Amino acid sequence: MANSPIADDAALVARAREGDREAFTELVMHYQVPLYNMALRMVGSRDDAADIAQEAFLRAWEKLRTLKGNPFKPWIFQIAVNLCYDHFRRRKRVAAMPEEGQEAHVVSLGLPVPDPAERAEAGERARIVRDSINGLDPDLRTALILRDVNGLAYEEIAAVIRAPLGTVKSRIARARGHVQERLLMFPELFARPVDDQEQQHER
Amino acid sequence: MNAEPELEDLSAYLDQELTGTARQQLEAHLQTCETCRRRLAALRQTVSAVQALPTEAPPRVFTIPPQRQQRTGAPGWAWAGGALAAACLLVVVTTIGLANLPHGGGMATTNAPASRYQGGADRGPTMTVTDPQDLSKQLTISSGSTAFSADQGTTTGSQAAAPLAASKNQPLQVGLILQGVPGDGVPANLTDAHVRLTLLRDGYEVALANPDTFSAARENGAVRITATFRVGSPPLPSPAAGNYVLRVTWQVPDGSGVSLVAQVPVTVAN
Known part of the structure; x- marks a missing residue:
């Protein structure tokens, strides 16, 4: 959201290609959270997701x-997505292993949920959503995660x-249709929902 | 003209990825078709549910060990090409700073596995780097105990508190251990300790220069520093809440010109 990340990426990539590790570290800083969360939603395990993100950065x-001159963002996501698929193949099954009930270092910008009952309900909702995503075919899962977890534009996803x-x-x-079901x-x-009337797009 | 829109079109419409005539036709159709308005609302709700999944901070800091070199164009070759002695030196210094070497110097993906985040909130993630040229020089950073109850304002989506989150009313604690500082003096402040602390996110770097509290002590040849900061006070980029990297750069005061850099993830909550 900040100032032209693509231009920033390009400058950092150019420096990193010359062996500037600090420039590459900046890229890691920039992409570690989105990449880790992509992998986490893909494979479900925090350890595996961290391994995937680490390996993606190494590669x-x-x-x-x-x-060459291609944008860094879809490229790094592509590397990580491929690693997720490798992970699936190693596991010999395409199912995520959700770490339910385990506490995490969770970050959220959402509204406070002060009431324990509401919190439990939010946790249950999240669990169901995760399960729904885990139930998707990996190609569909990838597309959904890149869009709704990472917020990539369609063109970026196409590149990934x-x-x-x-x-x-x-x-x-x-x-989305499957998850909705x-x-x-x-x-x-x-x-x-009753109708889309009041929340409707630009009215 | 108003055929029932496909799920694909409704979905793309929600993403602002439907343009031109297709978009106009869909909007016209929605004006008159309650069923499709409901379909759109349901789809929107689904998207919101997925987007509401909490973003998690990585359980470790991702690093590139110094022994991992770039391929194609052969790294050794680029340097051996000669004439670049100064550049080489620069790379070495940078490597020292950023290698984030763990104690043994092996894979450097230190240092805070997920389990460290769990349970009590007494320890934040910790990272130690060692100067490979002088193993007596070591820098450790930890983000300290910032137990932060979900009741105070983070939504977690699970029942977990976010132990490392700092909020405006919950100061960010930073613990530093500078191993191998010559002499027996105790620094009076961060500058005195040759330490620079910054919070980084998305290319922004905000210096943490004026701690609310600062204490330093000598212990077994190391200087231990504890500092706290009110996160509300530095000019964090808006929105302030989010994932940051807390980075410490220590210019080792021994005339070597070496700087050690260590960093840990930190979360700022609303």
């Missing part, structure tokens, strides 16, 4: 000279997964 550093925009659009929509099985936690 990026080592292969930085192959990046090396697919046409139409595929991105379709995967995101299908993933799952959430609607818990009407007490995810009330069905």
Whole structure:
């Protein structure tokens, strides 16, 4: 959101390609939280997600000279997504291992939830959402996470997964459709909205 | 013209990725079709539910060990190409600063596994770096005990408190250990200790120069410093809440010109 991250990235990449580790550290700082959270939502385990993020940065550093003039962001996400797929293959099954009930160093900018009962309910909602994501086919899961967890634009996602925009659009929509079906099985936690009238887009 | 829109179009519309005629047609359709308004609302709710998943701070600091070199163009070759002695020296110094070497000098992904975050909130993440040229020089940073109850303002999505979060009414505690400081003096402030503390995020770097409290003591040849900062006071980028890296740079006061750099993740909550 700050000043032109792409231009900043390009300058840092240029310096890092000359062997400037400090410049690369800046890139790591910039991308560590989004990359880690992408991996976490993909594979479900904090340790594995941290390993994936670490390995992604290592590979990026080592292969930085192959990046040429391309943007760093989709490239680093692509490396990490590929590592997630490697992880799935190693596990021989495409299922995340959610670390339910474990405390985490959680960061949130959301509103305070003062009431323990509400907090428990929020925790339950999060668990169901995580389960719904974990139930997705990995291609759909990737598209959904890149969009709704990481906030990447469709074009960026297309670059990450090396697919046409139409595929991105379709995967995101299908993933959301599947998740929605799952959430609607818990009407007490995810009330069905009456209409979109009042929250409607730009009216 | 108003055929029932596909799920894809509704979804892309929510993302502002539907443009031109397609967007206009969809909007026109929504004006007249309650069913599709409901579909859109349900989809919007689903997206919100996914977006509401809490962002988690990484359990460790990700680093590049000095022995890992860039490929293609062969690292050794670029340097051996000669003539770049000064550049080499620069790289070495940078490496010392940023290698984040753990004690043994192996893989440097120190130092705070997830478990450290769990349970009590007495310890924050810790990182120690050693000057590879002089192993007696060591710098440790920890973000100290900033037990921060969820009741005080972080939403966690789970029942976990966010132990490392600092909020405006909860000062950020920083603990430093400077090992191998010559003499027996005790620094009176951060500058005196040749230490610079910064908070980094998204390319912003905010200096933490004026602690609310500062204490220093000598212990077994090391200088131990504890400082607290009110996070509200430095001009953090807006919104202030979020993930930062707390970085300490210590210019080792032995005339070597070496600086050690260590860093830990820190969360600022609303």
